[in-house]
Amino acid sequence: MKGRxxxxxxEAAMSTEAELTLTAGEASEPRGPRMVVDLRGREEMCGASxxxxxxxxxxxxxxxxELEVLTGVREQTFTLVQWARKNGYEVCELExxxxxxxxxxxxxxxxAAGL
Amino acid sequence: xxxxxxxxxxxxVLVSTDWVAQHLQDPSVRIVEVDYEPETAYQLGHIPGAVxxxxxxxxxxxxxxxxxxxxxxxxxMGRLGIKPETTVVLYGDFRNWFATYAFWVFKIYGHKDVxxxxxxxxxxxxxxxxxxEEVPTVEPTTYRxxxxxxxxxxxxxxxxxxxxxxxVKLVDVRSPAEFKGEITAPPEYxxxxxxxxGHIPGAVxxxxxxxxADDDTFKPVDELRQLYEGKGVTPDxxxxxxxxxxxxxxHTWFVLKxxxxxxxxxxxxxxxxxxxxxxxxxIEKGE
Numbered sequence: 001m002k003g004r005x006x007x008x009x010x011e012a013a014m015s016t017e018a019e020l021t022l023t024a025g026e027a028s029e030p031r032g033p034r035m036v037v038d039l040r041g042r043e044e045m046c047g048a049s050x051x052x053x054x055x056x057x058x059x060x061x062x063x064x065x066e067l068e069v070l071t072g073v074r075e076q077t078f079t080l081v082q083w084a085r086k087n088g089y090e091v092c093e094l095e096x097x098x099x100x101x102x103x104x105x106x107x108x109x110x111x112a113a114g115l
Numbered sequence: 116x117x118x119x120x121x122x123x124x125x126x127x128v129l130v131s132t133d134w135v136a137q138h139l140q141d142p143s144v145r146i147v148e149v150d151y152e153p154e155t156a157y158q159l160g161h162i163p164g165a166v167x168x169x170x171x172x173x174x175x176x177x178x179x180x181x182x183x184x185x186x187x188x189x190x191x192m193g194r195l196g197i198k199p200e201t202t203v204v205l206y207g208d209f210r211n212w213f214a215t216y217a218f219w220v221f222k223i224y225g226h227k228d229v230x231x232x233x234x235x236x237x238x239x240x241x242x243x244x245x246x247x248e249e250v251p252t253v254e255p256t257t258y259r260x261x262x263x264x265x266x267x268x269x270x271x272x273x274x275x276x277x278x279x280x281x282x283v284k285l286v287d288v289r290s291p292a293e294f295k296g297e298i299t300a301p302p303e304y305x306x307x308x309x310x311x312x313g314h315i316p317g318a319v320x321x322x323x324x325x326x327x328a329d330d331d332t333f334k335p336v337d338e339l340r341q342l343y344e345g346k347g348v349t350p351d352x353x354x355x356x357x358x359x360x361x362x363x364x365x366h367t368w369f370v371l372k373x374x375x376x377x378x379x380x381x382x383x384x385x386x387x388x389x390x391x392x393x394x395x396x397x398i399e400k401g402e
Contacts, residue, residue, distance in 0.1 A: 043324070044209050045290075046300070046359045051155060075237040078246070082159035099241065 035061075040072035040100060051079050058089060061107040066092070069103045077101040120233070122336045124376025128218075128369075129333070130204055130230045132239050138204075139164050145197050145253075148236065149174070149207035149214040151362075156208035160246035162239060165206075166195045166253060170213040170362075174220055182268075182384070188224045189258045196253030199227065199261065206232035206239070209362075210331055212323070216365040219382055225262040231369065234332040241330060267368075269355050269383035275396060277355060278315050284352045285318035286343075288367045289359060289387065294320040296400040299391065300359065309391025313398040315357070319346045320402075323363045326370045339375055350377045357383040357390075 037057050042050040054069045054076075061067055071077045074096075081091055084105050093104035116134075120126045138144045139162070146165040150156040157167045168174055173191050174183050183191065197203060203226060207214035214231060221229040232239070240246065269277075277283040292298050296312030314320065325342055328334055334342070348354060354371055356364035361384025372380040390396055 044212075046363065047151065049152070049155075049209065052152075055155065073237060073241065074243075075240045078240050079155055079159055083155060086159070 034066045034068055034104075036068045036070065038070045039076055040070050042072070051076050054080055055083060058084065058087075058105060058107070061105075063107055063109050066104060066106045069105065071101045071103065073099050074101075077103065080105075119335055123333075123374040124336075125373040127228075128230050128373045129233045131233055132242055132244065135162065135204060135206075135232055135239075136244060141202075143200075144202045144204060145195065146204045146206075146232075147195065147217070149205055149217040151207075151209050151213045156236065158248070160248055161236075162206070163245055163247045163249070164251050166251060168195070168207075168217055170207075170216065174213075174217050182220050182223065185224060185260050185263060188220070189260055192226075192258035193256050196256055197226075197258060198256050199258065201228070203229045204232055205229065206235040208236055210237060210324075210327075211235035212362045212366055215369045216362040216384075218369060219267060219365040223264050223267050224260045225264060226260075234330050237331045267381060269357075269381040269385075271385050271389055271393065274315070274355060274357075274383050274385075274390070277353065278317055280353075282352050284348050284354050285315050285383075286348055286354060286356045286364075286367060286371075287314045287318040287320050287358070287387075288323040288356060288364050289314075289320070290322055291320060293359065293387070294318075295402060296398075299387075309359075309387055311391045311398055313391070313400040314387075315390055316397050316399045318357075318399075319348065321346055321348070321367070323358070323366045326367065333370065333374055336374060339370060343371065343375065350375070353379045353381065355381050355383050357386040359387045360384065361386045 035057060037054045039050040039054060057067055069080060071080065080103060084091055088108050090106045090108055091103060092106050095102045116126060117131060120129050123129065135146060146162055147168055148157045148161045148165045149168045149170055151170045153167055153169050176183055203221065205214040205217050211231065214235060218229055218231055278285055287294050294314045299312045300308035321343065326334055326339060354377055356368045358364040361382060364386060365382050368380050368382040371377045
C-alpha cells in the first residue's frame, strides 16, 4: 500500500492484514499538507505493531513538520504521547472519544527540542 | 474473584486489574511486565512497582535459539527479587503474547504461583490506572528451580511424528493469511520469514485473538469451549499449539490448559519458522 504526501511517496511496510492508512490531511497552516496515520482497527503482527508504524512516520518528519495520528485504543495513545514527549515532539492537539483519539504532533525545531 | 474467572478450569492463574491494584504494595507479590519492545512499553510507563523482563534478552537464549537455560532462569529470578514462593503476576506489550510465553517458561521451570493479568497492559491503561516510569529497586534473591517440566514443550521430531496421529490435534493460531501461505512473516522482519508459506498438514486455524474480547480479557468459558471444540480441538486429544515463533501459540496454550483444563496441551515454539524452513517436511497451503 502506498500513500502519497505531497510529492513524496511513503510505503507502508506492513502486510495487507495490518495495512495502515497514510493520507494527506487538510492543511491547517501555510506550511503545507499534514500527514495522517490511521491506526484504528489495525492489529499487532508478530513483532510488528501499528504504533511502530506511527513512530517511524514521526521519525521521518522534517523539523517543524506535523503528523496527525488516529488511534483506536488508549494504549496506543499513551505510548505515542509518552514517546513524543521523550523524543522532542510537541503534542499540539489531543482529542479523545471513547477509546479512540486524534493526536496532532509537531517535530520541534532543533533549538526548541534542545538538540 | 469474579464469577466469570471462577468458571475457568484453573481460575487461580488469572487476576483482574482490580486485584493487581489492591496488591501493588503486597511484598509476597511481584508484578512483572514482559515486553518484546520495552522501549515503547515499559520504558514509557508501567504499573507501579513492576519489574521488567525483556523477552528477547532475558527469557531467550538467542545464540542457541532456545528458551533461557535453567541457570539463566535462576539468575533472572534472583535479579528480579523473586523467590520460589513469590506470587508472580505477568502482563506485557503485544496484547500479552510475550507475557503468556513467559508464563509458559515459568511453568517449565516449575514456578508454582504464576498468574496472568487478564487484559494485560492494554486494559490497565484503558481503565486509566496509574502508570509510572520509576524503576523499582528490588532486593536480589537466590533462586533455585525445583524440577523442569519439558512435557509442556514440543520439539520438531515429536511434532513431525505427531501430526499424523488421530489422537493429536495441531492448532495453528496465526492469522488466516499466514495459515494459507499468503505471507510468511511481517514485512518489517523479512529475515525472519520461512522459506515456504502454509501450515502443518492437518492443523486447524484458530487465530489466537478469537479467545479474547474487545478489552483483551479472555472470553467466557462457554464461548471458549464452543470455539475450540467446534473445530475438533477436544480434551480427549493431545493438543499442540504453534504460530511463527511460539509466543502467540503460548497464549492459546494458556487458554486450553488453564481456562478450559485440557489435560495435555503442548506448545511448539519452533513453530512455523522451524517447520517452514525444514527440508523434507510436508506442508499444506490454502484453507
